[in-house]
């Protein structure tokens with residue numbers, strides 16, 4: 001797969017022109033983005049560019065439309081909530097000392113965003129992502145379970161890529177055995193997910209798959225983000 005082709009083509013239903021897809025969701029950033037680690041694609045190790053240029057011709061019009069805005073908006077909501085619970089005193093009206101409100105994020109939308117961001121970054125580097133991630137991003141039934149492990153504490157400091165705060169960092173994870181498993185980690189403002197097709201352990205412990213609730217103590221009380229994982233695509237097992 002390469003630029004100029006649709007990375008969702010194997011699902012069928014391609015149509016229209018090949019359109020520009022934002023490699024990482026535009027709405028997460030200000031006008032400019034600092035990019036590091038895409039040397040193969042950009043030709044330079046580090047650079048700053050207008051966010052509107054961080055695009056590639058890798059999805060057809062039909063599939064771009066089908067992907068829609070739901071996945072992007074889950075990531076944008078989560079980023080907003082993370083900022084709110086991390087800096088509660090910077091929220092409008094925070095001088096009135098009210099306890100924090102419960103915040104909600106679509107787990108399904110977040111999962112789709114993780115999968116499609118991975119697909120975009122694999123494709124621009126000339127690597128085919130595992131088809132399961134493409135199916136999940138497009139809400140098609142998957143044939144193997146996908147694990148969405150929570151790996152990072154919200155309070156952790158991370159490298160930021162926007163003007164002030166770290167927004168997204170991505171790593172392709174290479175298995176140290178021969179499974180050839182396509183796994184990756186994405187950190188959204190310190191909220192780190194490890195996504196894999198096989199169970200993963202961290203420090204000898206099984207990790208949490210699909211976090212339901214994130215809590216963060218704040219000066220105004222305990223802040224909570226609730227994740228709703230209902231209506232995920234089902235897993236079709238190999239019957240034959």
Ligand SMILES: [Zn+2]
Pocket residue numbers: 006007008009013014015059060061062063
């Ligand atoms: Zn297509």
